[in-house]
Amino acid sequence: MTFKTRFAPSPTGPLHLGHAYSALLAYDMARLSDGEFLLRIEDIDQGRCRPHWETQIYEDLTWLGLDWSTPVMRQSDRADAYTAALKHLSEMGLTYPCSCRRSDIELAAGAPQEGVPQFGPDGRIYPGSCRTRALSDQGANDVIRLNMTKAMAFLPKLSFEETGPSHMGAHMINPQHLIQSVGDIILQRRGMTGSYHLSVVVDDAAQGITRVIRGEDLWEATKIHVILQYLLSLSSPTFHHHALIRDDVGKRLAKRDDARAIRKYRDEGATPVDIRKMVGLSA
Numbered sequence: 618m619t620f621k622t623r624f625a626p627s628p629t630g631p632l633h634l635g636h637a638y639s640a641l642l643a644y645d646m647a648r649l650s651d652g653e654f655l656l657r658i659e660d661i662d663q664g665r666c667r668p669h670w671e672t673q674i675y676e677d678l679t680w681l682g683l684d685w686s687t688p689v690m691r692q693s694d695r696a697d698a699y700t701a702a703l704k705h706l707s708e709m710g711l712t713y714p715c716s717c718r719r720s721d722i723e724l725a726a727g728a729p730q731e732g733v734p735q736f737g738p739d740g741r742i743y744p745g746s747c748r749t750r751a752l753s754d755q756g757a758n759d760v761i762r763l764n765m766t767k768a769m770a771f772l773p774k775l776s777f778e779e780t781g782p783s784h785m786g787a788h789m790i791n792p793q794h795l796i797q798s799v800g801d802i803i804l805q806r807r808g809m810t811g812s813y814h815l816s817v818v819v820d821d822a823a824q825g826i827t828r829v830i831r832g833e834d835l836w837e838a839t840k841i842h843v844i845l846q847y848l849l850s851l852s853s854p855t856f857h858h859h860a861l862i863r864d865d866v867g868k869r870l871a872k873r874d875d876a877r878a879i880r881k882y883r884d885e886g887a888t889p890v891d892i893r894k895m896v897g898l899s900a
């Protein structure tokens with residue numbers, strides 16, 4: 618099978634050194650394996666994405682020396698695919714509408730109990746207040762959630778492969794752990810055609826991705842992606858989570874860290890080789 622990977626930025630701000638590392642690492646790994654490097658624009662959250670950031674992504678990556686096949690997949694063009702995936706999960710009886718706001722979730726969560734995790738990869742673990750609601754009852758402002766307990770009943774023993782340095786090897790999915798420490802994740806956000814978790818698995822499968830290369834911050838979300846791949850009968854890639862590039866005080870870089878923006882380094886006269894050196898990759 619041909620090695621195929623992707624870089625999947627969201628055009629919500631300038632790409633910084635952390636993005637450069639992720640994109641260059643994926644590109645290098647694809648080249649070493651005689652494989653393919655793809656770009657995907659994750660613009661599902663149209664409220665936060667801006668065309669000029671998308672243009673700058675193309676410019677920065679081209680300047681770094683990367684190339685990719687076109688047309689580039691953009692999540693804003695993929696509503697039908699996400700709707701079909703959601704429909705499939707709903708027909709399995711695994712989804713429900715939820716009208717809870719953040720404040721409702723905080724309130725319903727109640728006092729912390731010893732040994733019970735309060736936060737998962739998506740923030741506070743949903744306490745399940747709307748779990749008994751029927752999908753036919755969906756209101757315009759509702760999100761759609763996955764009933765994790767029900768979903769677990771469909772799963773065989775599932776595992777996935779990781780090649781990243783911190784978690785290298787095979788990992789089993791532990792259903793009880795997912796119910797407790799992840800909970801009923803959102804599959805469709807308010808006003809969107811899907812959620813990050815749903816769209817990323819649908820798109821990785823559509824692009825035939827064999828190796829997902831991304832930052833360590835998404836490691837905990839991987840189990841969610843593996844179960845969605847199974848429930849949707851999609852192929853499951855191998856994963857590679859890399860270390861995050863941090864600022865001088867050890868904080869991980871964010872889009873608002875303009876000081877580390879690739880564009881800024883470009884404007885100051887840095888070369889793509891300088892950027893490679895800064896993130897610890899060979900020229």
Ligand code: GLU
Binds near residue numbers: 625817832
């Ligand atoms: N769009 C995500 C981000 O910008 C990356 C998603 C992924 O690689 O799975 O952080």
